Amino acid sequence: MSNADELARRARLRVVELAARKAIHLGPALSLIDVLAALYTRILRRDPARPDWPERDLLVLSKGHGAYGLYAVLAELGVLTTDLNELPGHPSDGIPGIEAATGALGHGLSLASGLALGARLAGKDRRVYVITGDGELDEGSNWEAAQFAAHHRLGNLVAVVDRNRFQQEGDTEEVCALEPLADKWRAFGWRVGETDGHDITAIGDALNALRAGDTPAVLIAHTTKGKGVPFAEGDPSWHMGELDAVQHRIAVAALTTTA
Amino acid sequence: MRVALAPVLAAAVAADAGLITLGADGRALFQQVLEQNPRGYVDAGIAEANLVGVAAGLARSGLRPVAAAMAPFLVRRAYEQIRLDVCVPGLPVVLLGVGGGLGYGPLGPTHHATDDITLMSAMPGMKVYCPADAADAVSVMRAVLADASGPAYVRLSARPDPVLPPAASTGAPHAPRLLRDGDDVLIVATGRCVAEALDAADGLAADGVAAAVASVTTLHPFPATAIRELAGRRPLVVTAAESLAPGGLGPSTAEALGRRGPAVISLHTDHRYPPVASHQDLLRFYGVDGQSIRSAVLSYRNRKTREA
Structure with a gap:
């Protein structure tokens, strides 16, 4: 197992421990951890000793309800040293490693567009990454931002869609269909990649392939909601939930066996 | 603007x-x-x-x-x-x-x-x-x-505004600006209604009422102390704004003056569906134009005269 895979496994264990203490957005946190592992180990320009290094790349978690996945990865990286249980259910300002407070859906792409434009205006060689949910793309503000970023040729902006195919009440295609999703992004003027969202090497390769270009890029990462916890995988009822003692034991065992 | x-x-x-x-x-x-x-x-x-x-x-x-x-x-x-x-x-x-x-x-x-x-x-x-x-x-x-x-x-504003006396834009906009003095009533207005308040004061002078007019440009944080000082001993303060009341000039003025202060009449817009009308006519429709301010002051004075 690579270092990145091990980081992801340990981060999932942290999420499971939190879900044994209180109800959290479990499924959405688990689905995005491999994307985060790829970003933090291969893609983001950062200084491990200085999370606030001014030249760093930025990551905005637009699907703020995946917060515990991000906290867990930041804890594994040593950026976060506090008890994750004390952190809010959506990313807030003032938390080490958190670049922007999010939680209401459909805000992150605009924020990230402003950050990317700001970097360009300041002459900074900085890239801005933003992770959106798939259900989140129902919000029209995303498409305002998509049009804006393409028009202003924000080539330093990269979105990753956590395409786990579920939103709160079920299949995204049943609730309010998103497909053909890749074609929509292309039509808005974005460069588009697709990848297995749980193959960390493939995610990194796909993000590197999208690096060069003077238009914004999006990577659709096909993921499984609840990834790593067998009974929660692909089950939208685990969008939010708390693990009882038996479920906790099963989850820990599953994440330990794969080590 | x-x-x-x-x-x-x-x-x-x-x-x-x-x-x-x-x-x-x-x-x-x-x-x-x-x-x-x-x-x-x-x-x-x-x-x-x-x-x-x-x-x-x-x-x-x-x-x-x-x-x-x-x-x-x-x-x-x-x-x-x-x-x-x-x-x-x-x-x-x-x-x-x-x-x-x-x-x-x-x-x-x-x-x-x-x-x-x-x-x-x-x-x-x-x-x-x-x-x-x-x-x-x-x-x-x-x-x-x-x-x-x-x-x-x-x-x-969306359209050209009435031009006010220089006092309406002198100095920093944080404190109220006294545009006209008078002992009988203080009219506190904001935005477009400042011009209306000055018109009302002209009309009230003909009615024998000396009206002071203050312009408030900064609504938050509200200049409460300055408004209290401006109100002084006048028995009546009338506020006028082309805005709904909550969070606006009227409630902020009333709160600044407190229950033991002068009487406060707040003129503001409401939720009635507007007629097809010019800006000026809409100010009249919602009761925040110069004539409405003047009428509010005169009504108050007549009521007080009857009570006395």
């Missing part, structure tokens, strides 16, 4: 590379920025929610965004972005709402924004300004550009 502000904004952008202006397919305010420094203007198109989100991202990058859109669409469509992306983190974004109040007249309720002051007053840390004429708008713009401590909302 836009004509007066355009050169001020262009000069500010020329002087400060960190200043960036944004519009939503409305460039009148920024035409001179575009001509002199095209990189200083970003058009978001007709997409107010994204406009504000982008402005927040620019502010997080250390830039100083000044974003403008038509007031009704800015405050209503982008409400959540203003609240969560700008105000909760306390970012120094300047929002200019063009045509706040009833300025778009016969265009109807889609284009009226008598709720902008109310909505912006509910925002954490938001400073809210309602300049009374073009020169006052310039004084506000200079003040907000010099203050990077947090977000600001400025209601701007």
Whole structure:
């Protein structure tokens, strides 16, 4: 197992421990951890000793309800040293490693567009990454931002869609269909990649392939909601939930066996 | 106001590379920025929610965004972005709402924004300004550009304004400005209603009533102490604003003066569906024009005379 895979496994264990203490957005946190592992180990320009290094790349978690996945990865990286249980259910300002407070859906792409434009205006060689949910793309503000970023040729902006195919009440295609999703992004003027969202090497390769270009890029990462916890995988009822003692034991065992 | 502000904004952008202006397919305010420094203007198109989100991202990058859109669409469509992306983190974004109040007249309720002051007053840390004429708008713009401590909302007019005496724009816009003195009543007005208050005071002089008129440009934080001092010993204070009451001039004035202070009559708009009418006629319809202010004072005086 690579270092990145091990980081992801340990981060999932942290999420499971939190879900044994209180109800959290479990499924959405688990689905995005491999994307985060790829970003933090291969893609983001950062200084491990200085999370606030001014030249760093930025990551905005637009699907703020995946917060515990991000906290867990930041804890594994040593950026976060506090008890994750004390952190809010959506990313807030003032938390080490958190670049922007999010939680209401459909805000992150605009924020990230402003950050990317700001970097360009300041002459900074900085890239801005933003992770959106798939259900989140129902919000029209995303498409305002998509049009804006393409028009202003924000080539330093990269979105990753956590395409786990579920939103709160079920299949995204049943609730309010998103497909053909890749074609929509292309039509808005974005460069588009697709990848297995749980193959960390493939995610990194796909993000590197999208690096060069003077238009914004999006990577659709096909993921499984609840990834790593067998009974929660692909089950939208685990969008939010708390693990009882038996479920906790099963989850820990599953994440330990794969080590 | 836009004509007066355009050169001020262009000069500010020329002087400060960190200043960036944004519009939503409305460039009148920024035409001179575009001509002199095209990189200083970003058009978001007709997409107010994204406009504000982008402005927040620019502010997080250390830039100083000044974003403008038509007031009704800015405050209503982008409400959540203003609240969560700008105000909760306390970012120094300047929002200019063009045509706040009833300025778009016969265009109807889609284009009226008598709720902008109310909505912006509910925002954490938001400073809210309602300049009374073009020169006052310039004084506000200079003040907000010099203050990077947090977000600001400025209601701007859609059409040319009445020109007020220089006292309406003298000095900083944070304190009330006394435009006319008189012992019988203090009329406190904001924005377009300042001109109406001066008209009312002229009429009241003919009625034998000496009315003082104060202009309040900064609605949040409200200059409560200064208003108390201005009210002095006058028995009556009348407020006038082309806005809904909550969070606006009337309640703030009443709170500043307290229960033991003078009587306070608050004139403000309400939720009645507007007729197809000019700005001036809409001020009359909602009871916030000069004649309505004058009538409110005279009614109060007649009631007191009967009681005495």
